[in-house]
Amino acid sequence: MLNKKEFPLILGGEHSITPGIIKAFSQKYKKITILQIDAHADLRDGYEGEKFSHASAMRRCLDYKNIEIVSFGIRNLCSDEYKYYKSIPKRMKIFWGKDMENWNLSILKKMIKNKNVYITFDLDGFDSSLMSATGTPEPGGLFWNDAMRILKITSENSNIVGADINELAPKKNLHACDFIAAKLAYKILSYKFRK
Numbered sequence: 001m002l003n004k005k006e007f008p009l010i011l012g013g014e015h016s017i018t019p020g021i022i023k024a025f026s027q028k029y030k031k032i033t034i035l036q037i038d039a040h041a042d043l044r045d046g047y048e049g050e051k052f053s054h055a056s057a058m059r060r061c062l063d064y065k066n067i068e069i070v071s072f073g074i075r076n077l078c079s080d081e082y083k084y085y086k087s088i089p090k091r092m093k094i095f096w097g098k099d100m101e102n103w104n105l106s107i108l109k110k111m112i113k114n115k116n117v118y119i120t121f122d123l124d125g126f127d128s129s130l131m132s133a134t135g136t137p138e139p140g141g142l143f144w145n146d147a148m149r150i151l152k153i154t155s156e157n158s159n160i161v162g163a164d165i166n167e168l169a170p171k172k173n174l175h176a177c178d179f180i181a182a183k184l185a186y187k188i189l190s191y192k193f194r195k
Contacts, residue, residue: 002024002028003028007161007162007189007192007193008021008162009162009163009164009165009185009188009189010162010163010164011164011166011181011185012164012165012166013166014054014167015042015054015057015122015166015167016052016054016056016057017164017166018034018057018058018060018120018164018166019052019057019061019063021118021162021164022061022064022067023064025118025161025162026066026067029066029116029161030066031066031067031115031116032066032067032068032116032117032118032161033069033070033111033112033115033116033117033118034058034061034067034068034069034070034117034118034119034120035070035072035112035117035118035119035120035150035154036069036070036071036072036120036122037071037072037119037120037121037125037142037147037150038058038071038072038073038074038120038122038124038125039073039074039075039076039097039122039124039136039137039138039141040055040074040076040077040122040124040138041058041071041074041077041082042056042057042059042122043056043058043059043062043081043084044059044078044081045080045084054135054167057120058071058092062091062092067091068090068091068092069091069092070092070095070108070111071092071093071094071095072095072103072125072142072150073095073097073125073141073142074094074095074097075097075098075138075140075141076138093111097138097140097142098140100140100142100146105150105153108150108153108154108157109153109157112154112157113157113158114157114158114159115158115159116158116159116161117154117158117159117160117161118160118161118163119151119154119160119163119164119188120164120166121147121163121164121165121166121184121188122134122166122167123165123166123167123168123177123180123181123184124136124137124138124141124167125141125142125147126141126143126144126147127139127142127143128141130143130144131177131180132174132177133168133169133170133171133174133177133178134167134168134169134177135167135169144180148187151187151188151191152191155191155192155194160191163188163192165181165184165185165188168181
């Protein structure tokens with residue numbers, strides 16, 4: 001599929017889908033920047049004996065040497081993940097959820113300028129009051145307009161080569177979260193092709 005002039009937008013289950021997708025992109029492009037929106041760093045080397053867990057999705061992406069990551073909204077990680085993050089300062093930058101009011105998005109512009117960017121959007125990146133239909137909701141996350149600002153800046157300053165949306169866990173009779181996920185897919189496509 002990556003050899004065709006099509007835009008892959010993958011709608012996933014859990015976040016463990018992303019490393020398999022990134023493998024193909026890492027082979028096609030000399031360098032890829034992953035824009036990660038997520039509540040969790042996903043930097044564990046494994047979780048409950050599983051190396052390819054949703055809790056290690058970004059760690060597995062970083063197994064490919066031509067991958068770097070810019071993360072937004074991270075507000076939950078363990079000490080091992082933090083140690084790993086501190087060991088790779090040139091490959092990963094985190095805009096912490098706790099600092100959202102002070103994010104300087106001009107830094108994002110510089111980091112992605114003219115680069116090939118893949119977006120991975122874990123729906124728990126949204127605040128749990130907006131997105132409760134996900135496996136591990138977290139308070140203190142992004143709201144709709146926060147996410148749209150990040151996506152708009154990304155579309156204006158980089159070449160978005162693909163995206164995934166993951167971790168929707170629909171709840172019976174709660175349709176708002178389903179519509180948010182669908183609208184997010186629409187907006188990613190709109191920003192990609194608006195030119």
